[in-house]
Amino acid sequence: MSSNHAATQISDLVTANHILANEGVFDGFGHVSLRHDQNPERFWIARSMAPSLVTAEDIVECDFEGVVHDSQGRKSYLERFIHCAIFKARPDVMAIIHSHSPAIIPFGVTGARLRPICHMSGFLGSTTPVFEIRDTVGETSDMLIRNHALGEALAQTLGGHAVALLRGHGNVVVGHSIKQAVFRAIYTESNARLQAQAMQMGEPVFLSEDEARNSDETNSGQIERPWQLWKSKLSGDPQA
Numbered sequence: 001m002s003s004n005h006a007a008t009q010i011s012d013l014v015t016a017n018h019i020l021a022n023e024g025v026f027d028g029f030g031h032v033s034l035r036h037d038q039n040p041e042r043f044w045i046a047r048s049m050a051p052s053l054v055t056a057e058d059i060v061e062c063d064f065e066g067v068v069h070d071s072q073g074r075k076s077y078l079e080r081f082i083h084c085a086i087f088k089a090r091p092d093v094m095a096i097i098h099s100h101s102p103a104i105i106p107f108g109v110t111g112a113r114l115r116p117i118c119h120m121s122g123f124l125g126s127t128t129p130v131f132e133i134r135d136t137v138g139e140t141s142d143m144l145i146r147n148h149a150l151g152e153a154l155a156q157t158l159g160g161h162a163v164a165l166l167r168g169h170g171n172v173v174v175g176h177s178i179k180q181a182v183f184r185a186i187y188t189e190s191n192a193r194l195q196a197q198a199m200q201m202g203e204p205v206f207l208s209e210d211e212a213r214n215s216d217e218t219n220s221g222q223i224e225r226p227w228q229l230w231k232s233k234l235s236g237d238p239q240a
């Protein structure tokens with residue numbers, strides 16, 4: 001925790017919390033994690049609290065069993081099993097975001113699948129999988145990913161995708177870097193809004209699989225630009 005690496009990782013994670021709250025992806029809920037760059041079987045995440053209030057002192061280290069390693073014995077989010085299972089299943093993933101960003105909810109509860117409506121969301125690929133919690137625990141759950149079995153089932157639904165929706169709950173977004181994950185979470189929400197609008201007007205033409213993949217490749221080289229913009233909007237924020 002004393003190395004410069006850790007300081008940079010923690011600083012980026014704090015900024016990600018604030019950007020996601022400021023851009024309407026997070027509200028009082030939602031969490032973002034970052035794989036520990038010195039210990040790939042652990043990750044950084046905030047203690048259980050509202051994302052916009054997170055500071056560097058609130059970041060704790062968690063392992064894949066869901067155990068929080070914190071000298072002060074603080075607890076992290078109940079749904080940390082999302083992060084444990086996905087980091088374990090996807091060695092390519094460096095950052096994970098779970099949010100209840102509102103515009104995507106309708107796509108998890110209807111037959112309408114979230115698909116890339118414009119080039120900024122090519123990372124969605126041909127379609128977005130939906131996690132059905134009832135397939136694991138029946139109809140009596142509180143909808144939360146509160147244990148390993150649910151985390152693993154969600155990771156399986158996500159597969160190799162960048163985004164999965166959780167029916168009646170929210171979504172999970174992954175990235176090869178924290179900046180890419182933030183980019184994807186913000187554009188997932190905006191894609192959902194645009195797709196809902198387009199569907200009211202008629203039958204949308206979605207990006208083809210090739211168009212989606214090529215756009216994603218191009219945009220992956222451009223994520224620093226919006227990150228700087230979103231960061232600059234956090235005025236008066238000492239962590240920004």
Ligand SMILES: [Zn+2]
Nearest residue numbers: 079098169170
């Ligand atoms: Zn949740």
